[in-house]
Amino acid sequence: MNSLKQYIDIFKENRRAIDDHSALALNRLRNDACKVLENATLPRKGDEDYETTDLNEMFAPDYGVNINRVNLTADPDEAFRCDVPNMSTSPYYFFNDIYHHHGDFAQQSSGVVISSLRKAASDYPELIAEYYGKIAPLDDAQVALNTLLAQDGIFVYVPRNVVLERTLQIVNIMNVAYPAMAVRRVLVVLEEGAQARMLVCDHTQSRTVQCLSNQVIEVSVGKNAVFDFYELEATAETSNRASSMWIRQAAGSNLLINGMTLANGATRNNYHISVDGEHAETHLLGMAIASGKQHIDNHTLICHNAGYCHSNELFKYVLDDNSTGAFSGKILVAPDAPKVEAYQSNRNVCASTSAKMFTKPQLVINTDDVKCSHGATVGQLDQEALFYMQTRGIPEHEARTLLMQAFMSDVIDGVRIDALKDRLRHLVEKRFAGTLSNCGECAGTCLKVKGKITKNDEI
């Protein structure tokens, strides 16, 4: 059974409604996407780079899509209070995939654009046309599916040499009354010398109904630009997520990505970074904490297409109970990319005997003059350290928690925002202590959202 079929049907039956609720720059790629999908399948378990995650199965449930953009009667102020202190974040909200405008952005004069993608597509059609769908390739079935159905998302544009002082925070809140899929699209463009930081938090308020986030993020990091991107998933076991991020880095740019999963159902994250200019720096970090039946699969590809670049990749997992983790990472150095330094490391702890970790570190080097390394480890907590701590009076469960937290410390240390670093330490501590029970505990209080999509609002 090809799960794409139901979405192609939805598209064909509702083409007009989809277009009406979106914008031309988004609509004009839909036919191409549809053509791709009619001859495609989503990756199945066992396909190359999908050894443990079945995307076809993930999309198989009869998920509803909010074609007619039925709005939720939610007040983000009431729904969400960010308690990442001292970060001066400017929060933007998505309820499922509906953008919530929240206050005005003050820096308009500098040419910065932060807006709904749909609105941006009408306001700045040339800009959107130049980048939308140009970084993420349509021949990837998940990207094509996102392109087929995405009606909105967020657009961030930082002009030449403009530094965005405030960290942009985007909060995705899933809240569904019947099985539904959110289709979100993110486009970020940093021109030469621009600087920006983004934090994206995923939460799920509904706890009994299956939902799926289908997300594609396209990023263009211009020459000498600096971009920090933090993702924090703290959802629920009913929440599944298929996210793919496609980034192009120009010469001299500096990119930091940190993808963190604290709570979820099943998650597949793709990070594809194409380093196209010389002297660029790439830091790709990830952290996965899983228990119960959580499944977390991170796939990364760093293509070094230019010389004199440096990349550093570190993914760490702590898996408990019956959870499964997967990491597949590839570093590819092109033939004409000399003096590249690329390091990849994946380190994992299985805290229970039934947790499983699958790891596939890969290096493909097509030139001689490089320094590259990759490594993966799967192990248990250090028994000697545990005993040492116990002899000092620290009870075993607390010693284990301390060691697991310590294991994650270098991923958190990679965060370049001090307030977020402190907050993450706290969240990770709570997560391991088992007191991170819902998103209300996590980064805010989402418990007062009133609106829910009901069956009648579907299509």
Next chain:
Amino acid sequence: MLIIKDLHASIEGKEILKGVNLTVRPGEVHAIMGPNGSGKSTLSSVLTGNPAFTVTGGSVEFYGKNLLALPPEDRSHEGLFLSFQYPVEIPGVSMVNFMRAALNAKRKYFGEEPLSASDFLKLMREKRAIVELDNKLASRSVNEGFSGGEKKRNEIFQMAMLEPRLSILGETDSGLDIDALRIVAGGVNKLKTENNATIVITHYQRLLDYIKPDFVHVLYKGRIVKTGGAELALELEEKGYDWIKRECDNL
């Protein structure tokens, strides 16, 4: 305070301790010496509850409680402390968090409230001075990147923080230069009261120049084969262990 009777213990099926008897009273300093492989470190591991060892016989009473029935953390709360021969490095766990967790776990065990942050830091400062431990070390990860001497000083610092009733110094002198040895021994002497006791495990007499033992025991082939005063250590220093080995092996 400590009564060890006919203690037998093994690791991976191999019997190491073959009937150890030892009684320690408050205020006393005992030295346990012996050739390599005689069971010195096994004795300290068994007393602190290292899960790698299996007790196959005998009993250990600590202030009237069956020590062997307690998990390692409760042995610590009851006042038993082991200074490790090879202190473990714990990357990512800061000394401050480590000590706070240890101290507050003990307070919880006795039904007390956790220490306030300021009281805790004040205590850290006071105790650090005893072993001249640099503030920089206290803010780093536990033992990570510490030199041999710093690790040993850190052990005595932890001992000062936890105020044990019985301290076992496990070959604390190994790998120490003379200055570090003096600082470590000075720390142990400063912490000495008439209410606590110390067991010094050592291969050499050197440490005993600084920490004066009331009793010296020789452990050989898993048994205490000879007990004497401080002069026994001097005799061992002079004559080595061979005469004791001969004495025992001829029996």
